[in-house]
Amino acid sequence: MIRFVLVAWVAFSAPALAETDMRALSDGERLLLGEEVRAVLLEHPEIVERALNPSLYADDIASDLELIAAHAEALFANKSIALFVGEDCPDCERAAAELAALSNARGLSVNTLTLEDNPDLRDALQIDTLPFYVLPELMLRGAMPAPVLERFLDRL
Secondary structure (H helix, E strand, O other): OHHHHHHHHHHHHHHHHHOOOHHHOOHHHHHHHHHHHHHHHHHOHHHHHHHHOHHHHHHHHHHHHHHHHHOHHHHHOOOOEEEEEOOOOOOHHHHHHHHHHHHHHOOOOEEEEEOOOOHHHHHHHOOOOOOEEEEOOEEEEOOOOHHHHHHHHOOO
16 A cells, blocks of 8 residues: 555656656656556556446446536636635645646636635535545546646546
8 A cells, every 4th residue: 555655646746846747757767657556556456447447436426426516606606617725735826826827728717715715615525635626527636737637627
């Protein structure tokens, strides 16, 4: 499990910490990351099973969609995307800036909500990690690297 956490941290935090584009890794870095990912997947084959069998998530997806629909007016306020930020969130400012740039390029708009000012939404959506993104058909927990976020926005 520790190896999984390490790989996840490297994969998602390293770009923010080192300002490295994951697509621009050197051959050596790519090889090392690939070896770590392979080791994690061999140790935890359920990760691959879940990825290849989306029906395992059908109940969770349905529940998320119901929550989004039930709170759509408060979440979106005639905007395309909701972003929850909060105090003591080192990633929130960067996430808001990246999301603004990406959404503006696509003609989308962002409703930025503070967690402290929206305790009812926090509880209803079970927000436990910031930043927290809500799209019309998807919720994303934690900071997303811009290339990953870009892929989700391309679906809108």
